[in-house]
Amino acid sequence: MRTLGGSRAAVSPLGFGAATLGNLFAEVSDDDAHAAVDAAWAAGVRYFDTAPHYGLGLSERRLGAALRGRPRDTYTLSTKVGRLLEPGGSGGPDEGFAVPADRRRVWDFSADGVRRSVEDSLHRLGLDRIDVAYIHDADECADGGEQALREAYPALERLRSEGVIGAIGAGMNQVAPLERYLTETDADVVLCAGRYSLLDQRAGRSLLPEALRRGRSVVIGGVFNSGLLADPQPGATYDYKAAPVELLGRALRIKKIAEAHGVPLRAAALNFPFRHPAVASVLVGMRSAAEAADAAAMLAVDVPDELWGELREEGLLTP
Known part of the structure; x- marks a missing residue:
């Protein structure tokens, strides 16, 4: 378990990304969702991440139910703020999630x-506290970035002082907005989702070094870049989105080199x-017991330094 920044919240290296539980x-x-959490737990996963956005609250409800009965101090749970769920949906299929x-x-x-978002999440989760609350996707909302820094972050500080949340974070797909949370807040x-992977190392240029200098932690999502x-293939x-031909070719080159060293991609x-x-944990989406077991097995593979060296020599990794 690794402690996040200066907080007391600790995470396992492998984290359960519960967007999958929101369909x-x-x-x-429901059975597969519960089995995925059980298998992840059996494999040593003690960090679980969700959000109201995921399946219009379905992910939070399922994750809370699956964790119920486990000693509360034995795992860390994070959820997010920035989107409220209001009545008045379209009644049709939801965009991105297979829910009405x-x-x-x-x-x-x-x-x-x-x-209000934290209170609603606690109700859906069936918990009395949240270990980590992330400001979610503020970079995607017009004018949301400044309001999040000016209003959302101080509100989370107050909730942390009240013991309702344990640690404060920001979760986004872009590097520059996240750097502001390192330099302008505590x-x-x-x-950081998708920006520190074998295909995209942008976060390694300044975000990760800045986090290390300031004693903060980084959680990485999207290590498979959505597939x-x-x-x-x-x-x-x-x-x-459909992968561009150039990126597909790059991924196939990385796969070939990895497998030559006996390492699955x-x-x-x-x-x-x-x-x-600076990296404390990697979140992986798991929608079944088999996927949870596979993620744990893949993380346990011993990757030789020679593999990384060859990828650098081939220009496939940023030095």
Whole structure:
């Protein structure tokens, strides 16, 4: 377990990314969702991440139910603020999640919105506290970035002082907005999705070194870049879109080199972020017991230094 920044929240190296429990892209049964959490727990996973956004609250409800009965001090749970769930959905299919759109998401980074979001999450999770609260996707909301820094972050500081949350973070897909949380706030952790992988090392240029200098932690999501680094083949996705031909070719070259060293590509992708000491945990989406067991097995693979060296020599990794 690794402590996040200056907080007391500690995470396991492998984290459970629970967007899958919100039926990300495809439906997951209640039984499979519960089995995925059980298998991850059996493999040593003690960090679980969710958000109201994931399946319009379904992920939080399922994760809370699956963790219920386990000693509360034995695991760390994070959720997010920035989107409130309001009545008045379209009634049709939800975009990105296989759930009925019976509610709508409303951006809200105000202090009142943050407090309400945390209260709603606690109700869905069935918990009395949240270990880590991330400001979620403020870079995607028009004017949300400044409001999040000006209002949402101070609101989370107040909730932390009240003991409702244990640590404060920001989670986004872009590097520059996350750097502001390292330089302009006392956030304990940043969650960077998709920008520190075998195909994209932008976070390594300044975000990770800045976190290390300031004693903060980084959680990495999207190590498979939404699928391309899990199984590179025509039709694979990169950042949730069809992968460009050039990136597919690059992924196939990395796969060939990794396998020449006896390392599955998934294992190389999962282990890569830990080469930087600022990285505390890597989140992986798991929608079944088999996927949870596979993720744990891939992280346990011993990756030789020679593999990383060859990838650098071939120009496939940033020095």
